[in-house]
Amino acid sequence: MRSSNRPDRRRRDVLIALGTGALAGTAGCLDTGGDGGADAANDGNETNHSTQEEGPYARVYEETVDSVVLVQTDAGGGTGFVHDGSLITNQHITRGQSTVSVQFSRNDWREASLIGEDAYADLAVLEAELPDYAGSISLLEGQPAVGTEVVALGNPFGLESSVSAGIVSGVNRSLRSPTGVTIPDAIQTDTAINPGNSGGPLVTLDGVVAGVISAGGGDNIGFAVSAALARRVVPALAETGSYDHPYLGVNALAISPEIAAANDLPDPAGVYIHEVAPDGPTADVLQGSTGTANDAPIGGDVLVTLADSAIETPSQLSSVLAIELSPGDEVDATIRRDGGERSIELPVGTRPQ
Incomplete structure (x- = not known):
């Protein structure tokens, strides 16, 4: 597992990393090159959570960010979140990886074990020791209405504990996953989604997960695996390691x-x-x-x-x-x-x- 005591980096390094990352594509999964850009953005400091609530976005961020993790593998990084005692992320992040580490919002690092993954839904379930402050985020029952306000939490370009806002732009989309399979019932959103957001929650202003972010297509179009599909697949992955579609x-x-x-x-x-x-x-x-x-x-x-x-x-x-x-x-x-x-x-x- 990687140490949490990492060298500080200059602001110039952050700007260079961001400039390079902007050309890296829009699939939502981040190639961190081994020593992710997250620590550069934080200069080695723990995440500073504001206690001042200035509206619904600030409120939902404060309510959910401690349950969102950075997922780190030998191949790159992404995002995950706590649900029902486990961690949910994307299968295209964990695929073929024997070592997975996760970082919680207060800079706690944990080793995680892969207990189930499914390429047809681009979902994976990880098991790790959860800190007391990382509570479970619920999955939405049913389908979100088009126009529902949502926020994406995650680690775009390795910038830890980031949030972006938008709406549900469409439902019942067919999503082509980074591994080449077509995922049904996907959620379309105009929320900003970038490399590193993959596996993170797309959350309503009520703090409920409408979808698991899978891909960004640019031009204000991103996609998430619907909570409805995740509600079917995730329990089976947690219990048996697989799901029959x-x-x-x-x-x-x-x-x-x-x-x-x-x-x-x-x-x-x-x-x-x-x-x-x-x-x-x-x-x-x-x-x-x-x-x-x-x-x-x-x-x-x-x-x-x-x-x-x-x-x-x-x-x-x-x-x-x-x-x-x-x-x-x-x-x-x-x-x-x-x-x-x-x-x-x-x-x-x-x-x-």
Whole structure:
């Protein structure tokens, strides 16, 4: 574990580090180069928490910052936070790492053990000795409303215990994670997110986590794994080290005007089933494309409802599957096939590793 008694650095070094970091990208994970920039920003001093509350942002910061940690590995750094006796962070931070250290807001360093991680949700759970002042932050139940005010807490560019403010810009997004998988039900935000914020909490002004920050895309667009997905995945990671994701085994497309015309669809409701995995759970129930017409796929089913939810986009299909269903379920669905509409039951399988 790295010592907390590190050499002071000059202000010039901080400016140089920030200038270099600004060119490092926007994925949200920080490459600290071994001796992170966090101590340079603090000049070796402990975090000084203001006792003067000047509004809702100051209040939520004071209520939650002691539960937020800097996560340090041999490959770089990021952020994590305390939840239900463990630490939550991103899987792309912990992936392939045998040594993980965490620093709490009062400069307490701890060795942490990886007890579970999941690439499909970009979540990992760490175990460490928690200081008395680091309480648990709750995960939001349900989905935040678009426009909800939120703050991101973390360590952008290694600057410890930082906070930035914004709103929830969108929900039900499909997020491409730094490891290349697509994460459903993601939260979009205009809150400033930079390298080092990965794994940190996106918190409402009530002090509840709306999402686990995963990536920043620049131009006031950042993304977080939804609290709804984290509420499903994290307990399983803490208990067994892994999580079984629900799976239909289909490749679904948005219904474009070309697809609608080629398949004589009366309206664009639903999603078009382009491919069905031959060994997937729905192989004997759903039908994929059988050919093309005017460069558009034809012959596939159109999935209109799933589990009593109207399905309008592939992202919405992924969200319903991820948040409402589990492997082993038999779920009601409505499809269009051969010009007619029918009700069917779809078996839900386990997503292959």
